[in-house]
Amino acid sequence: MQRNFYGLAFQVWGANTNVGKTLVCAALARAHLRDSDRARGALLYLKPLQTGFPSDHDARFVFRQALGTDTRINEPENALEYVSREHAFSCRTLYAWRLARSPQEAAAAATAGEPFSHASLQRPAGGLASPELDSSTVLEHIENALKNAGLSLFMVETAGGVLSPVSASGTLQADFYRAVRLPGVLVGDARLGGISTTLAAYEALRSRGYDVPAIVFGMGPGLESADRNAAAIRAQLDPEETPIVEPYLRVFDAHAQASLAQPAQGLVSVDETAQRFIEHLRHWWCRRAIRWQDMLRESDQVLWWPFTQHQARRMPSASEERAQTTLIDSAYGDDYTIIKSVKRDVSGMSPQKRTSSSELTQERWFDGCGSWWTQSVGHGHPTLNRSIGNALGRYGHVMFPECVHEPAWLLSKRLLNSVGNGWASRVFFSDNGSTAMEIGLKMAFRLAQKRGLFDLSRASDVGIVGLEGSYHGDTLGAMDCSPSSTFNQLQTPWYRGRGLFLKPPYCAIWNGDWQPDAPQGLDAAAQRRRHERYREYHRSIAEELARHESMPLGALVLEPVVQGAGGMRIIDVVYQQALIDACRQRAIPVVFDEVFTAFWRLGALTGASILDREPDIAAYGKLLTGGALPLAVTLSSEEVFTAFLGEKRADALLHGHSYSAYPAGCAAANAALSIYERLTSAETRVFDGALLAPVRALSTKPGVGAVSAIGSVLAVQLTPLTSAEQADERLLAARQTRVLSIARQQHGIYLRPLGTTVYALVAPAQTPLHRAADLVRALDRALDLAAVSKETANAATVTPIV
Ligand SMILES: Cc1ncc(COP(=O)(O)O)c(C=O)c1O
Structure with a gap:
């Protein structure tokens, strides 16, 4: 999809049903058509979903009101498109249901067997009629209109309130249109109680990432609280966020006592205020474009990527x-x-x-790179966002040592029952994969020391068993767990690859075939081949470890199954199994770096489950929160935990970060884990x-x-x-x-x-x-x-x- 920015495009939302969205659209369309200074260009009003059709027909209403009620209109009452070539103006409906209910109910009734006819459901323009709404048709239609360089004003009017469901499946409007994310004009509720509905609608839009440059109230009979409500709402909002809260868009003549049910009595002359309002929006639109230009120009001067x-x-x-x-x-x-x-x-x-x-x-x-490998549930997931918003509202951020809060408590139990099931008993929180690994290293070294693998006199010689091609992060300790490369050796004089780095065999598809075997889903012949390979690998690894007997080894550190930064390479599963078993025989603590591999990234809950081996310690990050917030954890077995018990404070794991167990991060992770449970x-x-x-x-x-x-x-x-x-x-x-x-x-x-x-x-x-x-x-x-x-x-x- 590509579109250029020529005209002004926005979506008109309602704080509730019957707040005067269509009246606002009609007033804006009319003002636009009458503005002699307006930039030459077409005006398109789009009503994607219309119920109660054709007696309710917003496109026809807007068309008539904008051109003047006495204008002769050639198209029939139930036309899906009204066009005035003279004024370069068209009003279009995409889907229309006869039932005068919400689009969800109307669509469900159509699906449930109401005669499927032209009258109950109009054909979507340019597509096949279907009782269930096809979101891609609607979104494509909007995007195609946006590509039209000839448009100077484009309004898309939603149906009902911001959170009204749009289709039989129950998708909410605010989610349905999110992919195109047009700036929104929210028509506030000018009735008694309207402050609450308007603010709630506003928050629902903002929390979904919409820009809402304007809130406007239609004034007229029954809508007398517009002034008061607008003032109350203006007092709540940061003008940076929503610069225009406009109570004076008198789209209806209060004095004529016209009722909303009889709109044909006509709009009063509101052109001046409506024109001013469009001007406001145009300024906002231009300022946004200037911000984009500035970002593109200046980021090179202020950012260090x-x-x-x-x-x-x-x-x-x-x-x-x-x-x-x-x-x-x-x-x-x-x-x-x-x-x-x-x-x-x-x-x-x-x-x-x-x-x-x-x-x-x-x-x-x-x-296609999953935003540095963090994405699993999609950007801007509404459930995750709600959980995050709730945790922020409930806690912001709070202290963690010797404290507990519900998101962290719940998450710990869930992690121990899922990725840690069968081996882990403790969860240590941090906020990125590199530090989760460094915490894992501290844990492993203490365990190794307790197991008698080295004594403190040799502490500075301690190394790890690691793999060539590995990557565990960019902090100094994490870098030392990988052999020398451009990314560590030349980065800091402190780098010292500390350990024995083995060269693993890889597995891949070569010229159409897996070699040696696919990592998952093996047949019997492949299983047999695996047994033979295992014996061979085990023997050579054991010899290698024996050759380096003099180096105290404090941990085996590996990315299970796939080396991410090393080129997304799959290691022969059998090799890692043999390596883990050989290290276990020497009591070397096993640390899995599952920062990249866990939470279904590899088509299984964890890399460990593909390996069919359990670690003593494992680090998780990235997909942990579904990619919504930074959070990392290091899980450990009870033996690791008890290695830190002692008389002295220094025996404890003296490690912590400002945002340890960040409640919003934990809440995001809980929501993501609920989704993962169904995979x-x-x-x-x-x-x-x-x-x-x-x-x-x-x-x-x-x-x-x-x-x-x-x-x-x-x-x-x-x-x-x-x-x-x-x-x-x-x-x-x-x-x-x-x-x-x-x-x-x-x-x-x-x-x-x-x-x-x-x-x-x-x-x-x-x-x-x-x-x-x-x-x-x-x-x-x-x-x-x-x-x-x-x-x-x-x-x-x-x-x-x-
Ligand atoms: C396997 C592995 N470990 C650790 C890290 C470091 O994680 P972070 O970038 O969150 O510090 C990464 C990052 O890509 C990784 O792939």
Whole structure:
């Protein structure tokens, strides 16, 4: 989806039903049409859902009132579209039900067998009639209208209140329209009690991420409290948030005593106030565009991005190909809404129109890297948001040592009963994966010491058993758990890879086949092969450990099954099983880093469950909160916990963070865990399950090496395609950048690289299978196109590092 920002577009919400939304729309439309100074352009009013049709027909009402009640209208009473070419004005209805109830009830009645006819349900414009609402048709319709450069004003009127259900399935309006997130004009309730309904509606919109630049009250019979209610609401709100609270939009003539039921008596002359109101909105709209421009221009000067070589972004000013910042305006479900500034061809334009050589466009991109691997239930999940809001309202943040609050208590029990089931008895809270791992290390070393693996005189020599290709975070201690690489050795003189780092065997799809065996779902022959491999691995690992007898080893530290930052590589499960068993025989504490792998990321609850081994300690983060807030935990067995009991305070685990057990984070995690409880392996094994066939096909392409596919993780390793690529690795890197750029520009998929790999993640509890399938198809196509294209990557798509 791409759209440009030419005109003013907004959605009109109601604090309740019957608050005068349609009257407000009619007044604004009328004022707009009568404004002789208005920018030339079309006006579109859209009523996506209409019930009580055709006696209630908001599009017709707005059309008549805006043009004047005496205007002759050619279209029939039940037309879905009214058009005045003379005024470049149209009013459109998409779905209409005869039943004068909520859209939910009307749709349910239609579904339940009410004669399905033109009268009970009108055809959605341009689509097939269906009793159940097709949300994608409605949203697409809105998005298509937004792409229309000829529109100068576009209003979308909702049905009923902000939280009225829109369809038989019960989806709430505020959720239904969230994907397009138009700025909202909230029509407040000007009756007695209206302060409460208006504020509640406002909060419901704001907590879902909507901008609400204006609250307006229609004034008229029965709506006499508008002044009072507006003043009360204005006093509650931060003007930065909602600059306009307008009580004076006199959309109805109070003196004429016209009732809302007889709207045909006509609007009074409200054009001046309505025009002023539209002007306010226009200013807001322009200020927003200026903020976007400022963000795009200034962020390079004030931000210091992670994993980013800023020097590479400083292109010579003459170059048009300066690296662009990705401005994420919002995110919902699987998608980002991106704002881009694009060059505009002004050569044929008159000087007046040539106000700027660039323009802003908006695109929707699939978040194919799961926002640094954190996303599982979709961005802006309403249930998670409600839980978070509740915890913030209840606690904000509170003290934790020797205190308990309900979200942390509940979460601890749930974690011990799920990921910690059968082995863990304690939960230690922190706020990111690296620190959760460092806490795990402190725990493991104490346990190792208690088990007699080293004494304090050798404490500074203690190392770990780890794996090449591993990653456990960017804090100093976590870096020491991985062998030297660009990411640690050159980053700090303090780095000291402390341990014995073994080279694990990997498993992947090569040229259509798993080698050695798929990590999950094995047949009998594969099981037999595993037994043989296990014996061999165990023998060589035991020899290796024996060779390093002199090094005190305080922990085995590993990412179960998949090394994330190491290239999304799947380790042969049998190897890790043998490694764990060999370390256990030597009483070395086992630490699992499940920061990336847990909570169904791999198509199973944890990596541990695929390995069929239990750790002494395990760290979790990322998907723990469904990707809504930062939170991490380290779980431990009772033996680890008791290793910290003692007479002295120094015997305790003296570790804590300001936001330990952050209540809102715990509440988000509880809500996410409730969703995870309903997941199954079959539905979360996306790339090595339902989509295995097209994934296998990727691995047969020229220039593609190993393909890793497990759960919601897909990674394609690029290999030299030509002798030139073989000789010059920059050419391979350029092809990789082309793949990413094609995925973004032609398919709207945001992917990132890892080394020579391109990886894609979907959200295990959110992404519909058809979108994951689209992603594989897009990747397939991008690999093909990038292989034949000779274009070198331009700087606009500077390759990110991770
Ligand atoms: C396996 C693993 N451990 C630890 C970390 C560090 O987590 P955080 O970035 O939350 O500090 C990561 C981050 O990607 C990870 O993948």
